[in-house]
Amino acid sequence: MEKQTNITILQLNDTHAYLEPHQEMFWESGTTIYRPAGGFAKIAGYLKQLRKEQKGVLALDCGDTFHGTYPAVASKGEVMVPVLNELSLAAMTAHWEFAYGPEQFRKLTAMLNYPMLAINVYEKATDKLVFAPYTLKEVNGLKIGIVGIACNIVDKTMPPHFSEGIYFTLGNEELPGYIQKLKQEEKVDLIVLISHLGFPQNMKLLSEVEGVNICLSSHTHYRTSKAVQQGQTIVIESGCHGSYLGRLDLTIQNCSISNYKHELVEVSDKIPDDAHMLELVQQAVRPYKQELSQKVGETATVLDRNNILESTMDNFLLQSMLHATGAELAFSNGWRYGAPIVTGSVTLNDLYNIIPMNPPIQTVELTGQELQDMLEENLEKTFSPDPYAQQGGFVKRCMSLRAFIKIEAPKGTRIQKLFVNDEELDLQRSYKASFVTEQGVPEKYGTNRSDSGIKAIEAMQQYLEKYSPVRADMLGTFTAV
Known part of the structure; x- marks a missing residue:
């Protein structure tokens, strides 16, 4: 030709x-x-x-x-x-x-x-x-x-x-x-x-x-x-x-x-x-329109997922999970999808856009060592210098912890300091965590897994009902140093 x-x-x-x-x-x-x-x-x-x-x-x-x-x-x-x-x-x-x-x-x-x-x-x-x-x-x-x-x-x-x-x-x-x-x-x-x-x-x-x-x-x-x-x-x-x-x-x-x-x-x-x-x-969309259009609350914060280390959208989800379970920590996967929710009214459709599978919220006991290992594993899957080893979305979404990390550090050494509720991590101590999906806390980590009896959408609805208009600010969960 x-x-x-x-x-x-x-x-x-x-x-x-x-x-x-x-x-x-x-x-x-x-x-x-x-x-x-x-x-x-x-x-x-x-x-x-x-x-x-x-x-x-x-x-x-x-x-x-x-x-x-x-x-x-x-x-x-x-x-x-x-x-x-x-x-x-x-x-x-x-x-x-x-x-x-x-x-x-x-x-x-x-x-x-x-x-x-x-x-x-x-x-x-x-x-x-x-x-x-x-x-x-x-x-x-x-x-x-x-x-x-x-x-x-x-x-x-x-x-x-x-x-x-x-x-x-x-x-x-x-x-x-x-x-x-x-x-x-x-x-x-x-x-x-x-x-x-x-x-x-x-x-x-x-x-x-x-x-x-x-x-x-x-x-x-x-x-x-x-x-x-x-x-x-x-x-x-x-x-x-x-x-x-x-x-x-x-x-x-x-x-x-x-x-x-x-x-x-x-x-x-x-x-x-x-x-x-x-x-x-x-x-x-007609069969679902009426139900999904229900107003379930208001947000004073733009709920957005477009940030690799932490997001307001996921902080809202995690806050709702802590409120529903009384756990010390909360984890979810670092999903990339989920359209932003601007300030003002929040509908049921908005909540399903955050987490369309509506999984059950579970709890688990994690040792400090398991917590650190789990986070290091996730950081490697996110920031590995070998693209073929990058197997996640954004960084795992976490609540009630602060991690100071070196993104460029070798596998297993990225976390410089880790705090849970402002106290330095105790590797021997057991922490109660809530999570959604196995991507939140992989099955190999923790003991005493239990279903909380509440699903993600219900937890967010309850949180909105109590605290609307909700705030879900960026907390500095992961800080690159």
């Missing part, structure tokens, strides 16, 4: 089932501000207008799409299917989709009009791939190979039912073989990788493996305002919650990219809704 061809690739990633517009955090004029963004009616409006304006648009979804809001979780992802099928996507890969169990996810993928791709998800019984490794699409006369890598931590850090009967690899050993097959046997002009490993992980992968032209990264919610080049590969990641789309306009000549333009597109209220998609979204 010698002629010049233009195509456009549009990326969705980490939408977390945010069907409707929501508040989002933006950095502008040296500070953080909040305004509405996202919504699948606007995503469809942008995509359909783009397709009217030009031929050769390839839209791809990088996963974390079927989970993250109450309608999605309550329906085990099924409310998302009609909405997603309306977008004419070419392929997807996955992460939180496995929260409903592999069988339910297989059911969901069978309902889609595009394939789920993963070169790194296998059946335990047969070692066979669970999903197709790649798909082929012809766009403006170009033959494009699309390869998928699912998030590899599903069977390593997440609840066991997520990976029942299946296992995950990193995909780095498999990828070169598929690149070779696509080039030599399928004779593709371009290879696009949709990967849910995370941005640092994908950058390392692409430093080791040649032959990928475009990598659409996801999982880490990076907002790449400018495309990044790793060797000969163009890499982008486009935020989360459907607040952004990633757009790449490519000029292809002689099976290589001769020119490209990247845009991180804010899905703002300036984008008109697509009428049909708006109807589909309204149908999806």
